[in-house]
Amino acid sequence: MTAHNELRLLPWAGPGGKPCYLSTDDVEGFMSRLADHIEAIQLGMASELLKQATPVLDDETANGEELSLLAAQLAGALRDVLRVATSRGNRHTTGSDEDAESGL
Template sequence: MGGGTHEARLLPWSSPEGKPCYLDGDGTGYISRVADTIENVQLGMAGDLLVHADDLLAEGGVAPDRLRLTLEQLTEALRNVHRIAESRGARLPAAPEDPADPMDPVDDVA
């Protein structure tokens, strides 16, 4: 991790008590590789679940219990994807400040 700052990595699993798990390392060890693999599996499963949900929505007249199960699975997949995004976002290098940031409001007075 460059730039002299280092943050522990949020892992894609929780403790038995449901608390987040973190890894303090350089990102090249065995646990980091296991976490990368699990994240890739979770992202793939989320993509597959989106296809399934689209199919159910296109079907129409789907039984409520099937919809509920799919909603539960979508919720879990979204939770996993959110955790992955948090973890990966925290490991990105800080963007340099740009004085011409397009997100800053600009006074265009002619």
């Protein structure tokens, strides 16, 4: 089992929006691969949403309902991207610490 500071933040939330973590040393395990796949989907969806958002924001005839829906979708995508970035940042920091300790 991994130490608390080595837990992987997963790209989905648990009940009540609480963060979910994975404790494993197996980066090729089922849950690690599932998390990697979900992260890739979330990042791809955020990228596509950003492409779609620009025309809506540039459209002077866009109504409040369209803009409200876009804002909600962008907020959800931003939440997902931040969770992915946090998870990857935590794993990168942990890996760097291990490399430094081993002299790499």
